[in-house]
Amino acid sequence: MQKQTTFNFELWRNNDKRRWSRLTNIESTHVIALPTKKIGAQTSSDFCETNDFIEAHVPHLAKQLNHINPSIDTLSITESNPLILDWRNKQASQKSAGQRLYIEAQNGGVCDLIELMPAHLVSPTYRAHEIHVRSGTTLRHWLLEVPNDITQTNDTTPCGALSFRRTLVERNATIERHYLGLGHFSKNIDHTVLTGERAHASVKGLFLPNRSGAEWDIHAHVIHDAPQTTSDNDFRGLASDGGVGIWNSIVTINKGADGSDSKQLNHNIILGQKSQIHTKPELIIFTDDVTASHGCTCGALDEDALFYLRTRGLSKEQAELLLIEAFLAETTPPQPKSLDIDIQAIVRQHRLEHKTIGAGA
Amino acid sequence: MLEIKDAVISVEDTPIIKGLNLSIPAGEVHALMGPNGAGKSTLSKFIAGHEDYTLESGTISFNGEDLSDMDIHERAAAGLFLGFQYPVEIPGVANHYFLKTAINAQRKERGEEELDTAAFLKELKKEMSELKMDPQFKSRPVNVGFSGGEKKRNEILQLALLKPKMAILDESDSGLDIDALQVVAEGVNRLRNQERSFLLITHYQRLLNHIKPDVVHIFADGVIVKSGGFELAQQLEAEGYKAFA
Ligand SMILES: Nc1ncnc2c1ncn2[C@@H]1O[C@H](COP(=O)(O)OP(=O)(O)OP(=O)(O)O)[C@@H](O)[C@H]1O
Numbered sequence: 282m283q284k285q286t287t288f289n290f291e292l293w294r295n296n297d298k299r300r301w302s303r304l305t306n307i308e309s310t311h312v313i314a315l316p317t318k319k320i321g322a323q324t325s326s327d328f329c330e331t332n333d334f335i336e337a338h339v340p341h342l343a344k345q346l347n348h349i350n351p352s353i354d355t356l357s358i359t360e361s362n363p364l365i366l367d368w369r370n371k372q373a374s375q376k377s378a379g380q381r382l383y384i385e386a387q388n389g390g391v392c393d394l395i396e397l398m399p400a401h402l403v404s405p406t407y408r409a410h411e412i413h414v415r416s417g418t419t420l421r422h423w424l425l426e427v428p429n430d431i432t433q434t435n436d437t438t439p440c441g442a443l444s445f446r447r448t449l450v451e452r453n454a455t456i457e458r459h460y461l462g463l464g465h466f467s468k469n470i471d472h473t474v475l476t477g478e479r480a481h482a483s484v485k486g487l488f489l490p491n492r493s494g495a496e497w498d499i500h501a502h503v504i505h506d507a508p509q510t511t512s513d514n515d516f517r518g519l520a521s522d523g524g525v526g527i528w529n530s531i532v533t534i535n536k537g538a539d540g541s542d543s544k545q546l547n548h549n550i551i552l553g554q555k556s557q558i559h560t561k562p563e564l565i566i567f568t569d570d571v572t573a574s575h576g577c578t579c580g581a582l583d584e585d586a587l588f589y590l591r592t593r594g595l596s597k598e599q600a601e602l603l604l605i606e607a608f609l610a611e612t613t614p615p616q617p618k619s620l621d622i623d624i625q626a627i628v629r630q631h632r633l634e635h636k637t638i639g640a641g642a
Numbered sequence: 643m644l645e646i647k648d649a650v651i652s653v654e655d656t657p658i659i660k661g662l663n664l665s666i667p668a669g670e671v672h673a674l675m676g677p678n679g680a681g682k683s684t685l686s687k688f689i690a691g692h693e694d695y696t697l698e699s700g701t702i703s704f705n706g707e708d709l710s711d712m713d714i715h716e717r718a719a720a721g722l723f724l725g726f727q728y729p730v731e732i733p734g735v736a737n738h739y740f741l742k743t744a745i746n747a748q749r750k751e752r753g754e755e756e757l758d759t760a761a762f763l764k765e766l767k768k769e770m771s772e773l774k775m776d777p778q779f780k781s782r783p784v785n786v787g788f789s790g791g792e793k794k795r796n797e798i799l800q801l802a803l804l805k806p807k808m809a810i811l812d813e814s815d816s817g818l819d820i821d822a823l824q825v826v827a828e829g830v831n832r833l834r835n836q837e838r839s840f841l842l843i844t845h846y847q848r849l850l851n852h853i854k855p856d857v858v859h860i861f862a863d864g865v866i867v868k869s870g871g872f873e874l875a876q877q878l879e880a881e882g883y884k885a886f887a
């Protein structure tokens with residue numbers, strides 16, 4: 282029998298006077314102080330009502346929700362029936378330019394939350410999401426930027442998304458996050474606190490900025506606040522044609538978080554003259570009894586491997602693609618069983634849009 | 643089959659090969675022996691088409707075609723194979739996928755029909771058992787974590803599958819234990835025929851006891867200082883390079 286896991290689902294209205302964060306002491310000014318200027322975020326000015334939101338983004342659940350208290354809703358989620366938040370709906374994504382969302386996963390078991398976000402935005406988007414993973418529960422959270430067919434006209438300036446995610450992970454609970462960054466301009470602030478013993482956070486992903494002006498950004502901060510907590514941050518980036526990637530992983534291990542273990546990894550490939558990847562692991566430790574490791578690399582494709590493949594009959598283009606495929610394969614997010622979008626196919630398609638690859642640059 | 647005339651080959655304006663003449667007719671096995679740093683690997687990578695090496699003067703042709711005009715993969719498809727002194731590790735690419743991609747890339751370049759998966763796997767299985775390779779090497783990433791000897795054996799596997807017209811084997815014997823040397827030598831001998839040529843780069847007569855060369859060249863400081871028969875390898879083994887200085 283599969284355990285039923287429930288989500289408590291809460292959406293706040295724009296005019297809600299409560300402090301935005303119910304999990305922590307962080308004031309909303311912390312969030313607003315983030316560099317929103319570049320994306321011109323109009324913070325939560327036209328936030329939609331709960332019911333609109335549910336209908337727009339999770340229509341398959343709308344029925345279930347109709348008779349439930351609109352401000353605090355409970356959904357039953359299992360692996361075979363994940364919660365899919367589809368932010369690609371054009372109207373809805375305009376309406377929800379500022380989203381605040383609180384989700385609670387509880388009752389043990391494993392549950393899947395899949396967010397589908399448009400890679401190209403027509404209006405700036407600001408998200409402040411809070412997730413609470415109750416003890417013994419595993420939440421697998423996909424954050425997938427999916428290509429959308431918005432035809433870019435000359436006068437549309439590309440818009441960005443600023444996402445702030447705050448996660449609390451209790452005793453024996455796990456958050457497992459998989460990012461896929463294909464977005465034109467996307468800044469992600471991912472803040473996780475491991476509050477109970479043996480809580481685990483895994484924050485992994487792949488980002489592929491592939492044009493000049495594209496910038497994909499992750500600042501992931503994990504705070505170990507209890508003994509024997511573990512965290513694993515592993516990102517890969519491929520920047521090409523002037524795209525920019527930023528990886529910043531911060532791990533804080535607080536006093537009393539003895540026996541904690543953290544890993545921080547970031548490997549990147551940079552193709553094309555103007556492409557950049559900034560990589561910065563940070564580790565702040567207040568206790569001695571910890572294991573921490575980190576490593577990052579940035580570089581072009583391995584020349585020796587390219588030569589080797591070419592002497593075996595692969596053209597330069599084929600050899601480059603094979604090496605890139607191999608590089609990407611290791612961190613392409615796993616495919617959730619219940620999702621009808623093929624993640625590998627999206628990555629493959631996006632890769633083909635990298636102009637410098639296979640063009641001999 | 644391979645004709646090199648008065649070749650001067652340089653790396654970043656420093657000449658490494660300084661006027662080399664080498665002619666290997668079809669069906670012959672030539673051995674190239676020379677001290678460390680003489681330029682043997684440079685020569686072999688240059689022949690394969692490595693872009694770091696420039697032909698300053700002289701000519702190089704393969705089956706009558708000027709090699710300078712051909713890209714690396716075109717040389718491979720034309721039948722040139724290089725067994726690396728240091729085979730390269732390629733993480734994330736399964737060995738069998740790599741082998742099949744290589745075979746079919748060459749076939750396509752030559753305008754031949756591609757090999758289907760079933761036929762390829764059958765051939766792969768056969769060649770691996772001939773070379774006494776454990777089946778696990780089929781799916782492991784190319785050369786990653788292979789021991790020195792296992793890497794060399796994997797080179798011979800590629801040679802056996804790609805069936806080139808001419809194979810340059812750069813120290814395929816170094817790092818091999820006695821039994822492995824036997825297996826590799828048998829692999830080469832099995833492929834020897836009237837059309838196929840070999841250039842064996844080696845430091846030791848030992849390999850040549852197993853694979854009898856038609857010609858032995860002594861190579862030092864970028865030129866061939868002496869060519870002869872198997873007796874040259876024996877002389878070298880007995881007296882060292884000072885005999886050829
Ligand atoms: N890319 C390069 N850049 C600079 N120097 C190089 C390069 N390639 C080769 N050389 C130099 O050319 C010389 C010949 O090197 P090579 O590897 O061809 O020697 P070798 O005869 O194969 O030696 P060994 O028996 O040790 O394998 C060496 O002095 C080497 O340092």
Ligand SMILES: [Mg+2]
Pocket residue numbers: 682683684727812
């Ligand atoms: Mg060498």
